[in-house]
Amino acid sequence: MPQHSCIPTITPTMRSLIILASLLVSSQARLLPFGDAPQQQQPMSGPGIQLPNKPSTEDSTPHGDIILSDIIGSHRQIQIFAGFTRDISSISARLDNPSENTTLLAPTNSAITSLPxxxxxxxxxxxxxxASAYxxxxxxxxxxxxMRRFAEAHVVTxxxxxxxxxxxxxxxxxxxxxxxxxxKVVMPGGVEVDGVVGRVGNGEVWVLNGVVNYAS
Structure with a gap:
């Protein structure tokens, strides 16, 4: 008799949950008291991926041939939010459109994981x-x-x-x-801007040390 596959379908929302869970586990592992002290290492980067040591300066020249969707996944400190933007079609389509300019307010991983x-x-x-709400x-x-409400609150048109x-x-x-x-601080709320890590043909990526108010 034919065998039926029992492999579950991984949806975009499930993928984002997995990314966040793995980052939480990684951050908690660094707090274990009996582990060896981590050695300082330079971050590894794959081909074509830039991982700057610090945010780019304000007078950086925009790269007209590159768009936001090309760079949003290139910065480890905003990895969680980058995953959200890929999973929300209204955002991913905008970042991929060279004719729609956007300022992306990307909270750091720690800003997201420290939310209540x-x-x-x-x-x-x-x-x-x-408890069964989700x-x-x-x-x-x-x-x-x-999640869409949260992410769209950080996309300035x-x-x-x-x-x-x-x-x-x-x-x-x-x-x-x-x-x-x-x-710089984003208002209302006075959310501090850590720096601008990307300036390309259709906009900029600002890294935030907090989150914009996204309550409905």
Missing amino acids: RKPWEDPADYDALG EGKDGEDRAHRN ESPWKEGKKVKTLGGGEVWWESRGEK
Whole structure:
């Protein structure tokens, strides 16, 4: 008799959960008390992937032939958010479009993992459905919807983006940025910008030391 495959389908939302879980395990492993002290190593990079030691300077020249989708996965400190952008079609299509300029506000991995709840969790879902809120197909749909809300709150539909100019995010929120000393902060909320790690033909990637308010 023919054998039926029992291999589960890995959906985009499940893939993002796996990426985040693996990073959490990695960060926790570094805290184990009896392990050997880690030796300092230079990060390894694959062909065509740039891993800068520090954010690029503000006067970097844009690369017109390169677009945001080419570089978003090239920076380890924003690996989790980069995975979210690939899994949300409204964002991935925009980053891949050379005619739509975008300022991508990418929270660091640590900013995401230190949140009181996961980006795909909503207290209202738990209030209504309990611990099983994200189980099954309906649960996965809810998780994906919440993750989309989180990610789209970090996509500014304009670049270059002038200081003080209030603009809409892809999720519909209003944001602007201000200078505070030598730092930039994204408002409202005063989220500190760690640096600009990419400036290409259709926009820029800003690394944030926190997250933009994404509550519905």
